[in-house]
Amino acid sequence: MIESVQTATDEALAAEIAREPSERLCTELFRRYCKKIYLWCFGYSHDVEDALDLSQEICAKVFRSIGSYSGRSRFSTWVYQVTRNHCLGELSKRRMRWRDRLISFEDSAGEEALETKIFSRLDEIGDIGKILTAAREYMSMEELEAFVLHYHEGLTVNEITKIVGCANATGARALIQSARRKFGRLVEEKDFGHGS
Amino acid sequence: MARDGHIDIETLDAYLLGKLGEAEAEAVRRHIEGCVLCGLELKRLQRFAALDSDEDLARTAEWIYARRKLENAYRDKIAPAATGEAVERRSRAPRGARALGWLVPAAVMAAGLVIIGIFSKQEDSPVIESARRVMRGTPPVRYEIELVEPVGEISAPPAVFRWASERGDDRYTLEIFTPTLSRIYLASNVAGPSWTAPDSLRTIIKPNVVYLWSVRGHRGLERASVSPNGWFKIARKPMIPK
Numbered sequence: 366m367i368e369s370v371q372t373a374t375d376e377a378l379a380a381e382i383a384r385e386p387s388e389r390l391c392t393e394l395f396r397r398y399c400k401k402i403y404l405w406c407f408g409y410s411h412d413v414e415d416a417l418d419l420s421q422e423i424c425a426k427v428f429r430s431i432g433s434y435s436g437r438s439r440f441s442t443w444v445y446q447v448t449r450n451h452c453l454g455e456l457s458k459r460r461m462r463w464r465d466r467l468i469s470f471e472d473s474a475g476e477e478a479l480e481t482k483i484f485s486r487l488d489e490i491g492d493i494g495k496i497l498t499a500a501r502e503y504m505s506m507e508e509l510e511a512f513v514l515h516y517h518e519g520l521t522v523n524e525i526t527k528i529v530g531c532a533n534a535t536g537a538r539a540l541i542q543s544a545r546r547k548f549g550r551l552v553e554e555k556d557f558g559h560g561s
Numbered sequence: 562m563a564r565d566g567h568i569d570i571e572t573l574d575a576y577l578l579g580k581l582g583e584a585e586a587e588a589v590r591r592h593i594e595g596c597v598l599c600g601l602e603l604k605r606l607q608r609f610a611a612l613d614s615d616e617d618l619a620r621t622a623e624w625i626y627a628r629r630k631l632e633n634a635y636r637d638k639i640a641p642a643a644t645g646e647a648v649e650r651r652s653r654a655p656r657g658a659r660a661l662g663w664l665v666p667a668a669v670m671a672a673g674l675v676i677i678g679i680f681s682k683q684e685d686s687p688v689i690e691s692a693r694r695v696m697r698g699t700p701p702v703r704y705e706i707e708l709v710e711p712v713g714e715i716s717a718p719p720a721v722f723r724w725a726s727e728r729g730d731d732r733y734t735l736e737i738f739t740p741t742l743s744r745i746y747l748a749s750n751v752a753g754p755s756w757t758a759p760d761s762l763r764t765i766i767k768p769n770v771v772y773l774w775s776v777r778g779h780r781g782l783e784r785a786s787v788s789p790n791g792w793f794k795i796a797r798k799p800m801i802p803k
Contacts, residue, residue, distance in 0.1 A: 387645045395639070400624065404612045407622035410708050412769055413740075417627055421634045428643035438574040445609040446570055482675045495595050509597045510604070526603070527615070 375440035511540035626741035696742040706788035718763040730778030
């Protein structure tokens with residue numbers, strides 16, 4: 366039984382909600398996590414209304430499946446997992462929509478064409494693990510990370526800057542651009558994805 | 562520790578908290594050095610933990626507006642589902658009480674109609690007279706300015722804002738707001754019924770966000786004429802065929 370909701374740990378709240386849900390406890394947990402969940406969703410969707418839809422679904426999912434939290438990690442890690450999986454699932458459903466947004470960030474027609482080509486090659490190859498294995502000898506770890514976050518997960522340059530730990534957005538943009546160039550070279554030289 | 566050749570999230574979490582033994586922590590460190598996906602997972606976990614304090618992102622993501630919407634959704638949908646209140650309330654209410662539930666407001670409404678009927682037959686009833694005064698009240702706002710463009714969905718950032726004024730004012734004030742009603746631009750002392758958007762505005766305006774705008778007209782010391790609020794949104798670019 367929890368005496369003070371404000372001082373209770375996330376884990377204790379989650380365990381009590383799983384045992385006997387009450388509005389007081391659920392509200393406290395919602396208060397602690399709604400901002401994190403929403404901002405994470407915004408990083409993926411780049412759109413306020415889409416992020417709101419996504420975060421409502423995720424909050425409902427967290428409470429619905431709170432009984433499956435085993436306590437083997439921090440509760441925040443479990444929420445992160447639920448949030449990330451949900452976002453990636455939605456991303457694959459709306460793939461063309463977010464790619465279109467990514468393409469629209471690029472200024473010139475030539476850049477747009479290159480982005481479109483990269484997406485079509487990624488679709489042909491399919492497995493991101495296969496791409497990373499092949500790209501390891503062409504790109505640095507930072508370039509690979511920026512490549513995955515930008516082209517596979519659709520994150521904005523600002524968000525990539527913060528995850529990868531670049532000093533500023535220019536650094537992340539440079540990483541993406543050099544990764545893009547090297548990916549183009551890799552595709553030409555290795556020709557993977559064509560029956561390999 | 563590893564699943565599909567990668568480190569599971571519980572181990573990464575323990576690694577972040579410094580809860581692993583020396584040998585296990587070293588193994589995780591070595592794996593992360595060579596594995597992009599595990600390295601990224603660790604960085605994402607750290608980022609998730611730090612999201613709350615990212616004020617820049619909160620501003621870009623219009624958190625203040627989003628929080629209100631999320632709290633409403635929580636109160637109306639998520640909390641009742643999470644606590645099973647809605648189900649409980651329905652199941653607790655006796656069948657007869659549920660059937661009679663609508664009778665109470667209906668009875669109140671009927672009583673009100675009867676009282677109004679009685680008073681309306683008395684010509685000089687003070688109640689009716691005060692009600693008439695309330696009904697007369699302030700006249701509704703009359704819009705003397707009509708917004709012409711941009712209105713609705715547009716394909717590119719607006720280059721020009723145009724409006725039409727019934728009374729032909731000397732100068733105008735134009736304001737542009739975000740959906741949360743914070744003003745992003747104010748153009749005052751505009752001479753005619755159009756205004757060319759500067760580059761600084763065109764860079765602020767983002768695609769797929771609804772912006773509100775309105776115009777006030779001024780002529781000498783007369784009261785200002787007003788427009789209704791208009792909105793515009795830059796639609797996403799059309800899909801590029803592969």
